[in-house]
Amino acid sequence: MIARATAWLAADKHSTYGLSVTRMILGFIVASQLIVNWPDRHYTWGDGSRWTEQVLAGRGWPSFLGLFSQVGGHWFDVAYLATIAFGVLMMLGVYTRASSFMVLLLWVSLYVSNPFVGSGGDAILRVVLLYMCFTDAGRHWSVDARRASRRGEVRSIVPAWMSNILHNLAIILIVHQVVMVYLASSFFKVQSTVWKDGTAVYYPLQTDAYSPWNDLLHPLYANSAFVAGATYTAIVVQMFFPVFLLYRPTRFLALIAVTGMHLGIGLLMGIMYFSLVMIAVDMILVSDTSWVRALAWVRARRGARPRDLEPEHLQDEEHVSTRDGEHVVVRDEKQGAQDVNPVT
Amino acid sequence: MPPTPGDDAAARPRHRWVVEVLLAVVLAHSVALTLWLAPSSPLREAVGDQRLASYVDPYFQQGRDTAGIGTQRVDESFSVRAFVLPESGGKGAATPWVDLTRGDVRADRRDIAPERVHLIARRLATNLNLAMFSLNEPQRKIVRDLAAEDLPSVVKARLEAAGPDSEAVRFFQAYDQMATQFASLYAQSRWSEGQVVQVQFKVGRRTVPPYAGRATTTLGDVPFLEFSFGWRATYRGSLDARETFDSYVKK
Numbered sequence: 001m002i003a004r005a006t007a008w009l010a011a012d013k014h015s016t017y018g019l020s021v022t023r024m025i026l027g028f029i030v031a032s033q034l035i036v037n038w039p040d041r042h043y044t045w046g047d048g049s050r051w052t053e054q055v056l057a058g059r060g061w062p063s064f065l066g067l068f069s070q071v072g073g074h075w076f077d078v079a080y081l082a083t084i085a086f087g088v089l090m091m092l093g094v095y096t097r098a099s100s101f102m103v104l105l106l107w108v109s110l111y112v113s114n115p116f117v118g119s120g121g122d123a124i125l126r127v128v129l130l131y132m133c134f135t136d137a138g139r140h141w142s143v144d145a146r147r148a149s150r151r152g153e154v155r156s157i158v159p160a161w162m163s164n165i166l167h168n169l170a171i172i173l174i175v176h177q178v179v180m181v182y183l184a185s186s187f188f189k190v191q192s193t194v195w196k197d198g199t200a201v202y203y204p205l206q207t208d209a210y211s212p213w214n215d216l217l218h219p220l221y222a223n224s225a226f227v228a229g230a231t232y233t234a235i236v237v238q239m240f241f242p243v244f245l246l247y248r249p250t251r252f253l254a255l256i257a258v259t260g261m262h263l264g265i266g267l268l269m270g271i272m273y274f275s276l277v278m279i280a281v282d283m284i285l286v287s288d289t290s291w292v293r294a295l296a297w298v299r300a301r302r303g304a305r306p307r308d309l310e311p312e313h314l315q316d317e318e319h320v321s322t323r324d325g326e327h328v329v330v331r332d333e334k335q336g337a338q339d340v341n342p343v344t
Numbered sequence: 345m346p347p348t349p350g351d352d353a354a355a356r357p358r359h360r361w362v363v364e365v366l367l368a369v370v371l372a373h374s375v376a377l378t379l380w381l382a383p384s385s386p387l388r389e390a391v392g393d394q395r396l397a398s399y400v401d402p403y404f405q406q407g408r409d410t411a412g413i414g415t416q417r418v419d420e421s422f423s424v425r426a427f428v429l430p431e432s433g434g435k436g437a438a439t440p441w442v443d444l445t446r447g448d449v450r451a452d453r454r455d456i457a458p459e460r461v462h463l464i465a466r467r468l469a470t471n472l473n474l475a476m477f478s479l480n481e482p483q484r485k486i487v488r489d490l491a492a493e494d495l496p497s498v499v500k501a502r503l504e505a506a507g508p509d510s511e512a513v514r515f516f517q518a519y520d521q522m523a524t525q526f527a528s529l530y531a532q533s534r535w536s537e538g539q540v541v542q543v544q545f546k547v548g549r550r551t552v553p554p555y556a557g558r559a560t561t562t563l564g565d566v567p568f569l570e571f572s573f574g575w576r577a578t579y580r581g582s583l584d585a586r587e588t589f590d591s592y593v594k595k
């Protein structure tokens with residue numbers, strides 16, 4: 001069994017398309033969040049947040065994460081702009097691993113400087129960014145991929161099998177993280193009276209923190225059918241999410257349901273940032289095969305020539321493999337066979 | 345058929361050894377995170393919350409709040425006022441109360457991605473409410489009656505003498521100090537026409553009415569249960585901090 005697991009881990013990178021989408025969305029989130037908060041940056045995270053030092057002292061964060069707590073004035077702005085810039089670079093897939101690592105370092109440092117303005121989305125983002133540093137998140141739809149296709153073979157310092165294993169283990173950890181969030185959430189819910197009696201959604205929607213549309217949507221929130229439907233749907237989707245993932249048709253159903261749930265939460269409760277982070281991470285659960293089929297379908301709908309449908313898939317496989325240095329992967333889609341030939 | 349990298353790696357003892365170690369690390373990490381996020385169980389209790397926390401915090405820090413919408417049923421408020429001496433001299437006066445959370449709620453109306461700055465007052469209220477609910481009634485009276493000249497060490501001794509939970513006292517004092525600093529910086533920017541010599545803050549909490557009564561009562565009909573804190577000597581803060589508050593408060 002371990003031999004099979006090792007082979008699965010080392011043979012090829014999995015979920016590369018989904019991870020590329022995750023990378024783009026997370027990069028966008030980081031950059032856009034900081035741009036949105038630009039006018040109040042000093043008050044939120046800079047010199048104006050020093051009153052939180054009592055909490056920071058008790059958190060035990062490593063000192064190297066204290067950048068934003070230690071710089072002020074123009075240097076704070078430089079670090080803030082650098083975080084935006086690395087977020088954009090990550091989104092575009094420019095030196096993806098390095099930019100992901102820098103985003104992780106700077107974003108966590110920013111979070112540490114004022115924990116009063118953090119959110120649940122930050123926690124997921126931080127953990128996923130950490131795992132992403134071990135992945136090949138720039139394999140598709142990135143400047144790195146484009147550059148690799150022009151340059152051809154570039155020898156990597158990490159052997160292909162090791163790169164594949166780190167990538168796939170990181171994917172497993174990301175998927176485990178998101179599944180645990182849903183599963184733990186559903187376990188807490190079924191232990192609560194208001195979730196069991198189908199009224200839980202009503203309560204947060206009445207509070208100021210989660211009701212930006214309360215005056216307009218109050219009749220909806222007060223409707224028993226809507227409240228019970230939303231409450232039980234949330235429990236069912238989260239509790240059975242891991243089970244739904246095992247079978248392709250139910251996996252799509254689960255992803256559509258969970259994305260819809262996040263969009264509903266984001267739009268109705270005013271926490272779009274958290275919802276976007278979760279949607280971004282859920283994208284990893286769509287397999288490469290599904291992404292390729294979807295792309296082929298989209299291109300066919302646009303009237304692309306038949307020969308245009310395959311090359312990107314094959315080219316992408318080829319880039320990454322050559323970048324990793326040891327192998328070229330060639331897929332034979334018709335026969336479903338996979339041959340791997342040493343280059344060197 | 346040539347070997348795949350997986351077969352190749354599995355066949356080489358050194359590679360396989362590396363993979364097995366990495367798998368073991370991933371497995372141990374996943375079990376720790378699973379136990380941390382899962383509800384209480386004998387297994388979790390056997391490992392111990394403290395041990396799990398020491399691993400999960402700070403790098404993988406997360407909790408129930410990351411697990412999506414919960415059962416939030418309360419609204420909270422944080423209000424500030426100050427005792428201000430006129431620049432021209434003479435007798436000072438207390439300003440009216442300013443509810444900072446109300447301003448944040450107004451700003452966040454129709455906003456699906458609100459600015460993070462609007463979370464601060466509410467988060468302060470959450471922690472201060474928690475601190476006050478952890479104290480007993482004699483301790484709350486001590487807090488209500490605090491005066492600006494009371495030293496933290498004296499307050500600590502009085503609170504500890506009035507209740508058995510020293511951790512609750514420590515928690516209260518940490519957030520009380522932060523709230524004092526925040527309220528001072530806010531007050532100096534807000535009432536800059538005079539000299540702010542003392543500040544006071546209060547927090548409120550109200551609970552959403554039961555679902556059965558939704559047709560007759562709304563949250564707006566429910567009064568806040570308030571905890572008042574005594575007067576505090578003003579914290580001046582650094583010039584940079586004061587300028588930052590000026591630029592935000594006077595916006």
